[in-house]
Amino acid sequence: MTFIFLFLILAVIIGGFSVYAILTTKKAKANGYETWLMKFYAKDSVKTIISSVTAILLGLLVGCLFLIMFVGSEMSGRSISGFDLIDALQLIFFGGFNTGRNEFGSLIYGWNGVSLGNMLFRATPLILTGLSVGVAYKTGLFNIGAPGQYLMGTAAALIVSLTIPSDVIPPFIIWIIAFLSAIIAGALWASIVGLFKAFLNVNEVITCIMTNWIAAILVTSLFDKTTGPFNFLLDPSGDKNYKFVYKTAHNGVETIKLGLDKLFPGSQINAGIIVAILIAILMFIIINKTTFGYSLKSCGSNKHAAQYAGINSKLYITLSMAIAGGLAAAGAALYYLSGNTEFTWSTYQSLPAIGFNGIPVALLASCNPIGIIFSASFMAYLDISGLQIRNMTMYNEYISSIVSALIVYFSAFALIFKQILSGKIKLFRKKKEDISNAVDTRFKEEDYNVDKKEETDSKEVETTEEGGTE
Amino acid sequence: MKRLIALLLAVICAVVLVACGQRQSTFEIAFVTDIGQLMDKSFNQGTWEGVEKYAKDNKKSYKYYQPANGSDATDDDRYDAMKAAIDNGAKVVVCAGFMQQTALTKIAHENKDVSFIFIDGYPLNWKYTVQEDGKDVEKSELLTNVAGIAFMEEQSGYLAGYACVKEGYTKLGFSGGGGGTNPACQRFGYGFIQGANDAAKEDSKQIAMKYSWKYGESFSAGADLQTMLEGWYSTGTEVVFSCGGSMCNSAFAAAKANNGKVVGVDVDQSGESDTVITSATKGLQSGTMWALAKFYAGKFSEIGGKGTSLGAADDAVCLPEATWSLKNFTVDQYKALFAKVKAGTITIDNNPEGAETKTYSNVTVDFVR
Amino acid sequence: MAFFIQQTLVFMIPLMIVALAGTFSERSGVINLALEGIMIFGAFIGVLFIKIISDAGLGQDHAQLLLIIGILAAMIGGGIFSLLLAVSAINLKADQTIGGTALNLLAPALVMFLIIIITGSNTINTPASLDFMLYRGDFGIAEGKELNLFEQIFMNKVYLSNWYALGLYVILSVILYFTKFGLRLRSCGEHPQAADSVGINVNKMRYIGVTISGTLAGLGGFLFALTAAGGASTGDVAGMGFLALAVMIFGNWNPLTIAGAAFVFGACKCIASGYQYIDINGDGIYALANLGISKYVYMILPYAITLIILAFTSKNSHAPKAEGQPFDHGQR
Known part of the structure; x- marks a missing residue:
């Protein structure tokens, strides 16, 4: 039960915050000033974090779909029930805080030192x-x-x-x-x-x-x-x-x-x-x-x-x-x-x-x-x-490996998320030119551009240097 | 938007309602696995099948637990797995594998009301120090809630080795798992040598045996292992005793390509490949069920705190008769041999330390390093 | 000698075909780090299909036909799996290293998850009753006849799948080097902007490259499962995919040298695991066994020799120039 309450409170906080954010931003834009939230959002690192979190949530979400897909299938002697699903869905997010079950058999949460x-x-x-x-x-x-x-x-x-x-x-x-x-x-x-x-x-x-x-x-x-x-x-x-x-x-x-x-x-x-x-x-x-x-x-x-x-x-x-x-x-x-x-x-x-x-x-x-x-x-x-x-459900242990693999997979898209956040890519694009602005700038931001500009220079170097540069 | 919110609320309500309901959350019989997978075609699987069958037959709830971190599991990880089992309401915990000792000693000491069945194990003592007259005195206390169940693998190996030689094979091989550090596999191998040696002595023959732990560490099949075994077969080895989990897949493939034969291990593996002539089995399933039955009959004290060695005398080791395929060594001859082992007229050494390098009267062991 | 060559092939053919898989992808400009993962997935799909079909009671008497079905299934499975990489690398311009790493993590997890659901055990096997290996009798060679070396290697105890794979290897190598398509593909990995300017659809080419790569890696995984793991898929190919990656670099992204590199590596691996049983000149003396060198020395051999050869040959090493770089129209 505590879990449900926590979840509800969290949902209310996030919901309220986003409503606040949308309203203030609209007002600020209309009146031409910047709120602290807009300044905060404009920071690059914030966008990075938001996009990483998005990747993590997406990975968890697809992992949850996997859990749902296999309800009813037989595993180690017993079929997976709806209870297992509900427990597993909670555990995938809050597993580290699980402290066992209460007298009704539902999972309880708290500080689990182990x-x-x-x-x-x-x-x-x-x-x-x-x-x-x-x-x-x-x-x-x-x-x-x-x-x-x-x-x-x-x-x-x-x-x-x-x-x-x-x-x-x-x-x-x-x-x-x-x-x-x-x-x-x-x-x-x-x-x-x-x-x-x-x-x-x-x-x-x-x-x-x-x-x-x-x-x-x-x-x-x-x-x-x-x-x-x-x-x-x-x-x-x-x-x-x-x-x-x-x-x-x-x-x-x-x-x-x-x-x-x-x-x-x-x-x-x-x-x-x-x-x-x-x-x-x-x-x-x-x-x-x-x-x-x-x-x-x-x-x-x-x-x-x-x-x-x-x-x-x-x-x-x-x-x-x-x-x-x-x-x-x-x-x-x-x-x-x-x-x-x-x-x-x-x-x-x-x-x-x-x-x-x-x-x-x-x-x-x-x-x-x-x-x-x-x-x-x-x-x-x-x-x-x-x-x-x-330990607590009938699912097998590989589900967590699947989730972490999915998160890594989605994290590869962090750049795309980031570009969406900063408005470089519009989810519903209107003009085709928009895409071309979205240059890949992941790890080698400068390098990629420098590389191209210097291509003529580095070619000369290469002939004198040893072979390829990999 | 309103509809969406309504839908969300409905879903949350449903989850809340369902989450409040009753559910099965305690599991009476728990099984804690050894290193390796639950379904490894041999050790863990055999024990688990015993747990599963007993629980199903007697309508008990049951569940398996795997220590975290797979093959890197520490004693603490094993302890945590056992702890989780007890937290989930286990009354009896089946622990597979000799490596559970340290963790098991600790948890058994802390949970005197829970019974533990230690497969491939022995009785355990809780050691502690007390201050007496200003000196540290080490004391130990027998844990009566732990039943050690071991198997006489050497007898099983002996039967297989004897049968192979009597069948007429003179060039044998032993490919064991666990890198020579798994006592069960070591005993299987040592018994195999002794059986072959005794049979050869009776027929006054000389047997050559290749003996190896190479490429068996992970108990899994692989190209390296297969190449080595192909090498054995192509240089004359006729039968290989493949002793350990999924390793058999490599042995089967190598044997198939060279018209060689394989001796299976732990369970009757004749269904896995037609190259299997016989299998040196040990009654993991029946042994586990036997111990669980003792617990539920209220007779756990008979085995608790003791080490039980299950061997031929308890029909816990054998060569499967139902799928007999040897021709020169008949079932009747086997039965006679088995009776002798059962009666104890044949003594089989069960300390495998250094078995690879000993000299035997009629077997030349070529230890493949 | 026959033993040596046949065992070398066990290591060499999967390595070779998967290294070619890597080449196709990298030549088109996409780093395919996911070879290991795709192999695992392909092996699983191939074995699964053979199991499903033979469990349904079909094809028990047509092992060779089933083998072909298994190969095709593994290739298609690998191809589909590799699309995950293609989508992330080409459409979403994501970092290819991350995409590949993710697939390497995903494949074993997914495969083990499914294997446990399907079989209730941790391996999935081709049925024991099916024997995909061909013996001398199948080629019409009488039992008593002394075999010459060719017959020993090619007409006794062989998996036809190995020869299919070799055939495919040759055909695809020719396609990559001597056709217009191959040239276009390679140009996308060298200079995609130039390729684009002459009207080649770079993204399409890269999709083709990655998909071919996936099919080949899937095939390689299946071959490994069939010949080296006794027809079992266990969510693991013993690091073969990474070794293939190494062989690809060792072979300088070129099919001919890759074959050579795979042979050197495979032969050394064979020596490492079977040195006691290799009769080099056929005189019945196993010379290597009598040297008394520790087994670990032999085990290190394949890796050490590769390093030594690389040290001398690497000066001419050329990776495809544009590998790892997402292609963008706007950049010239």
Whole structure:
């Protein structure tokens, strides 16, 4: 019931606000002045957020249609009923806040520390792999190699944190050493990709895919039960049976909780999320407020223009990949140093999904580091919702994956939404010229225009430079 | 516009009314899965079918729960899944897989009024420390609400290995799942070697066996696994014991292309491919139903706090007789062998550690690293 | 030797055909990152159709006919699925990377969701009674006859689907390179404005490119399910789609070099998983098994060799110039 009331109140607020907005805007337009709302709306970032939210709502809506489509079909022994549908529809939005059922069997909502804490715990590595993809994207590199960098970070973090004796060096210091060595391992691993790109002009997508699998095999061989040099780190106890590497808690190394476990009782959350957010803010500052960040971006938007401006693009491409690798590895370190997670060493046949999920996380946030915090949390929230749907209804768990895929799909249209919002595209167009004004200006706003203007110039460069520019 | 608002209101009212109604929301029997999918054609599925059949036959409500994060699930995720099951009103929770131990110990300690059936498991102890005379003393308390149900996979493997050799095959293969870290698969494999060894000793033959955990980590079929198995078959291997979930698809394909044969696992897989000569089964379904029946008969205390090993003596392991296809080794001979295993006159070692590298009198194990 | 070649084909043919799929799309100017997703979807549709038809009691005796139906279904399924990418990339001028990533996420989720509803299990299989493989008997070769290498490779233990795929590969490569249509398609990926100025409908061409790409990737996924997964669709193609993407870049967006790249990669993969059983010169000695090198070295081989070759050949690498850029009339 509380849910229904909340929903009604929300609906009334939104409805009232929009009526207010429409009325004031009309009046303001008629009288030729601007209200605060109009000024607010005119901001670009506001439009970005509104269009992103639209994408999310559209994705959820289509996901709901999917739920409705399968009412009545048989799943795990029982057919899906209307009750399941109603529950699932609520859970898909508010699953993280579900606290069980009341005596009538309807869902009740409130502060669910376990769900929300676990959401943030899951979001921690996602924020960092998202940042990894995002930072590389800013430099014009598509880092599909985050899974490999993540694995190298995992191996480094585990080996360092488990081999340094904790009776000699305090665990907190070990934690920091392990965290840093993971970052170094990831950065070195990713710089292979960067070097290949910068000096040999090898497309980064292919090197990323190859290094992913090489990393997976290398890490497996390190921990191999019979031949691996670090097989003494495998947990021999009954319920692990050498399948996992020891939890880092075995050596007393655990991420501190900083009281977050009080706020989210019963969940797996720890201070890792704070570290992740701090790193995201740091990346935001580096990319947007420093010359270094400017150089990185200009390498991405136009390599040749950057070179004219005296920026060593080869150096910056390598550095960008190294940073990306370090970030992905930091995600791995935060995840595995938490003390309650364990690593399955025989991973040579599969790559960690968290690495790949960094791609949609980054793209959903238009590669904005601050946005990535939210998009990663949102993806993690959807996972929790899916879990609740599975636990509380007869639907299966894949519905939440479908919804997140749809949201990513619709987020690709964010640009179109944005143009509709800013009036560049009219929903009901009158003149044909309108379309031509709607130039694609997504990520490489300047680059795209500069590119065209400079085409004649860059052609000259190309003949002297090595081959194609990709 | 007015109409639209009216319509919206009507919909909201309908939702409110429906949402207030009664509904089924508690599930008495809960099943918490191991790593992997619910319907994996072997371990989870076998247990789940037991839960499903018992619940349907006895009109009980039931539901499955899967720990979050798939194969990356932490102990906390497993705990959360069990917690969700209990929050949904579970009276008895069936947990599949030895990896549930840590989570299960914690939740069983906290929920003494709920019974737990630990499939592929053993009795659990809650360990805690108390201060006595200023010293930390470690104590442990047996959790009597957990029933450990294990299976003697080595017996099943033994029967299959024996049958293969008696049928006349001399070049065998074992392709196991779980990368050599899954105790059930390890026991199957070790039993398979021992069975082949004993049969070969009786016939004074020498058996060559390829033994591998390669490409089986994820229990799934794949091109790499298939290529390896094709390599086995094309270099003379006649029968491969494919021990683990969907891996059988690769074994079937490789066998089909090379006129080879396959031994199935867990359940009777002869319906899956005509290359299957027999299957080393274990009674997951019947074992689960047996334990659930104990619970509902009020006799849970008979199995609670104990480890029950179900083997030939309980008819929990066998080669399926209904779909018998071996010719030189008849059903009657099998029955005689089974009786001996059942009576315990044949001793089968059940500690598979290092089975790959041991030496056997009549079997040469070629451990494929 | 026959073992080596046949097993290489298991890896090589899906890689090759999917890499060609990528080429068609990228040559028309649309980055198709969704190859993996389309493969998963195609495999599912192909297997589903074969299952539906044979469950209805039809075609049990005509395995080869069913195979063709499965292939067509997979191709059509892949084509339709790829339209999602085409709509977002061409009509809505959305970022193609995002569109592709979304499809890669959507396909496994959707397929698993549907498989569980349809079969109640996590895989969907072609019926066990159907054997799509052809043996020597089917080609009229007597049982006792010693086979020569050609017969061993082409007339025993073969899936006809592989040869269909190879045929299609050759035909489409010729179309892409030696016909007016192919030239137009490629021009849209190099300089769409120029193509537009000579009256080529760029958007239409791109639609065709993406759709062909989808059909081929769907076919590749089905081939993978049939030959490497024992006829099972599980919502996963083991990263094959991304590898195909790599093979496409490795092969420099050119069908001939793609075939070469796929062969190198496939052969190395075959060595990695079957090195103990490869008899190179036919003397009955398995040389690679006796070297005593760790299995991990062999496993890394395909990826490492690809990187090494790339390091030497990449200077001449040319991606289609306008790939990833939405086309707009207004820009010249």
